[in-house]
Amino acid sequence: MPHGYHGKILVVNLSTGAMQIDEHDETWYRTYMGGTNFGMYYILKHTPPGADALGPDNVLTLMLSVLTGAPFSGQSRMTANAKSPLTGAIGDAQAGGFFPAEMKNAGFDGVVFLGKAERPVYLWLKDGRAELRDASHLWGLGSWETETRIRAELGDNKVEVTCCGPAGENLVRTAAIINMRNRAAGRTGLGAVMGSKNLKAVAVRGSLRPTYADPKGVKAVASLGAAEFKTNRGMQELGELGTAGVVLSQEFAGGLPTRNYQSGHFEHAEEISGERLAETILVDRDTCYACVVRCKREVETDDEYQIKRELGGPEYETIATFGSYCEIRDLAAVSKANALCNDYGLDTIGAGATIAWAIECYEDGILTDADTDGLALRWGDAKAMLAALEAMAFRRGRLGNLLAEGSARAAAQIGPDAQARLITVKGAEAPAHMPQVKRSMGLIYAVNPFGADHQSSEHDTSYEENSGERSLGWLAELGLTRPVPATDLGEEKVEFTLITQYWTSLMDVLNLCQFDWGATWQLYGPSTVAQVVNAVTGWDTTLPELMEVGARRVNLMKVFNAREGFTREDDKLSPRLHQPLTGGVSDGLRVTEEEIEHAKDLYYKLAGWDVATGNPTMERLQELGIGWAVE
Ligand code: SF4
Numbered sequence: 001m002p003h004g005y006h007g008k009i010l011v012v013n014l015s016t017g018a019m020q021i022d023e024h025d026e027t028w029y030r031t032y033m034g035g036t037n038f039g040m041y042y043i044l045k046h047t048p049p050g051a052d053a054l055g056p057d058n059v060l061t062l063m064l065s066v067l068t069g070a071p072f073s074g075q076s077r078m079t080a081n082a083k084s085p086l087t088g089a090i091g092d093a094q095a096g097g098f099f100p101a102e103m104k105n106a107g108f109d110g111v112v113f114l115g116k117a118e119r120p121v122y123l124w125l126k127d128g129r130a131e132l133r134d135a136s137h138l139w140g141l142g143s144w145e146t147e148t149r150i151r152a153e154l155g156d157n158k159v160e161v162t163c164c165g166p167a168g169e170n171l172v173r174t175a176a177i178i179n180m181r182n183r184a185a186g187r188t189g190l191g192a193v194m195g196s197k198n199l200k201a202v203a204v205r206g207s208l209r210p211t212y213a214d215p216k217g218v219k220a221v222a223s224l225g226a227a228e229f230k231t232n233r234g235m236q237e238l239g240e241l242g243t244a245g246v247v248l249s250q251e252f253a254g255g256l257p258t259r260n261y262q263s264g265h266f267e268h269a270e271e272i273s274g275e276r277l278a279e280t281i282l283v284d285r286d287t288c289y290a291c292v293v294r295c296k297r298e299v300e301t302d303d304e305y306q307i308k309r310e311l312g313g314p315e316y317e318t319i320a321t322f323g324s325y326c327e328i329r330d331l332a333a334v335s336k337a338n339a340l341c342n343d344y345g346l347d348t349i350g351a352g353a354t355i356a357w358a359i360e361c362y363e364d365g366i367l368t369d370a371d372t373d374g375l376a377l378r379w380g381d382a383k384a385m386l387a388a389l390e391a392m393a394f395r396r397g398r399l400g401n402l403l404a405e406g407s408a409r410a411a412a413q414i415g416p417d418a419q420a421r422l423i424t425v426k427g428a429e430a431p432a433h434m435p436q437v438k439r440s441m442g443l444i445y446a447v448n449p450f451g452a453d454h455q456s457s458e459h460d461t462s463y464e465e466n467s468g469e470r471s472l473g474w475l476a477e478l479g480l481t482r483p484v485p486a487t488d489l490g491e492e493k494v495e496f497t498l499i500t501q502y503w504t505s506l507m508d509v510l511n512l513c514q515f516d517w518g519a520t521w522q523l524y525g526p527s528t529v530a531q532v533v534n535a536v537t538g539w540d541t542t543l544p545e546l547m548e549v550g551a552r553r554v555n556l557m558k559v560f561n562a563r564e565g566f567t568r569e570d571d572k573l574s575p576r577l578h579q580p581l582t583g584g585v586s587d588g589l590r591v592t593e594e595e596i597e598h599a600k601d602l603y604y605k606l607a608g609w610d611v612a613t614g615n616p617t618m619e620r621l622q623e624l625g626i627g628w629a630v631e
Pocket residue numbers: 073074075076096097286287288291292293294295296513514515516
């Protein structure tokens with residue numbers, strides 16, 4: 001067994017209670033390395049085509065990587081995969097904190113869940129042992145209470161917990177899996193998959209640290225990150241302000257989505273900025289295992305919202321979706337929405353964007369009081385936004401059941417006028433990076449296998465002539481040497497999108513935090529990735545070999561989608577995302593359907609895929625050693 005792994009993947013059949021440990025050889029570990037790749041290996045083999053995403057046939061995987069739990073910044077993340085109940089395509093989400101490192105110490109590289117438990121259960125992993133325990137008493141509880149009670153009954157305050165909240169139990173299609181009360185594996189509704197399986201939580205604790213081939217080399221990487229942090233002002237600002245620190249730069253660029261993506265300019269941006277958060281309700285910073293950056297927020301208020309710090313503070317995406325998307329300028333209300341999402345187990349992007357869509361529909365008379373159970377959904381009305389969120393999490397009334405389906409399915413129930421206001425791709429709501437302003441976001445939102453996602457490639461602004469030596473130097477290590485303006489979507493930009501998609505896929509396979517590890521401004525760049533993988537494993541990997549590992553992830557997910565009937569036609573932005581923006585410096589900016597279609601032609605060709613269907617060719621899959629995926 002290679003260093004860095006335990007060589008144990010636990011397969012749990014929830015229907016029968018049977019558990020087995022799969023042991024793979026070193027070649028398997030070097031081929032897939034972790035995260036989504038491990039997950040796809042099991043999902044493609046065990047999920048029947050056309051399976052109901054909320055039925056027992058769906059396979060849920062929680063996977064670590066070779067690097068998880070090693071003592072340097074940005075390695076404590078876990079990847080969740082399953083067929084998405086939101087999109088019907090592959091679902092994919094990552095979350096950090098202390099849970100992933102502790103799961104590694106519990107003695108496993110990952111867990112696969114098959115079937116459905118007869119009654120609520122949680123999985124308890126400790127020092128190589130696994131036990132399914134009754135969770136009937138936890139059903140209905142939020143993430144905070146769930147963690148508190150599990151720790152109390154196991155008699156250990158250091159047990160780490162990941163769970164679904166009431167939203168997942170209620171099969172809300174934007175439900176998240178929540179680590180340590182406030183870290184969400186948010187996108188694509190995988191909390192609902194947990195709920196559908198009667199799987200309330202996974203609790204982990206252990207002392208089985210994997211061995212490292214070159215412990216001094218691993219330590220050197222930790223020292224490198226710590227030294228870099230002392231001089232890297234951008235990383236220090238991330239620590240000081242969190243991702244909320246980009247609210248104002250997004251506004252200055254005309255890229256702060258406002259009123260359900262109608263504008264990139266929010267006149268009250270300053271009131272919801274990271275700076276304002278720090279000056280007012282921020283009480284502390286939090287971190288993930290071994291990370292020097294401490295970018296996570298702790299927010300507390302003693303006002304009408306009664307926000308508790310244990311449920312965390314809002315990220316940029318959350319501030320935008322519950323703030324500017326909904327025209328809400330009250331940071332405490334936005335932070336309350338964030339706390340509720342973390343406790344109830346909801347994706348803040350999916351939930352906030354769905355509410356913004358509903359507000360616009362109500363304002364335009366497309367949704368009526370009969371649809372909203374009499375709740376007046378108005379731009380800027382924080383109380384109405386929070387009431388809609390509560391209704392969604394618990395599927396209360398007509399409104400709650402409508403919103404719980406996610407905006408695309410809800411709009412399909414309402415009609416074409418509602419669909420015209422969607423900001424979705426494959427049914428997944430768009431995050432707060434506007435394709436009108438950063439064109440490669442338009443392409444990656446369209447082609448990404450699990451829908452619109454802002455962490456699936458690097459952003460355009462890092463690949464301009466004036467992007468700086470560090471960014472351009474690191475991108476050059478990936479073979480990208482032709483920078484172009486952010487609004488360009490030609491051949492150079494398409495190459496940038498695909499290559500950095502492989503790169504960010506590698507980050508997700510290795511479960512590395514993209515704030516610490518990246519190809520533009522982070523603590524660590526491309527060459528350090530090969531260095532650290534080799535220090536941990538003793539292998540002799542190179543950057544090109546690792547980029548193939550990233551490419552494997554994209555192709556495996558795409559094969560799953562092709563099997564489910566997805567084609568090029570599904571790689572489309574909803575009409576609203578093509579409309580010109582209004583107001584601010586981005587007034588009039590747009591990305592047309594023709595531009596995206598042309599970019600898709602270039603992208604599929606470069607990816608070695610069939611341009612007509614947008615799906616991988618057998619030749620490309622065989623080249624990557626994953627031809628089996630088609631069988
Ligand atoms: S940079 Fe932030 S999110 Fe990433 S590992 Fe560190 S504390 Fe966690």
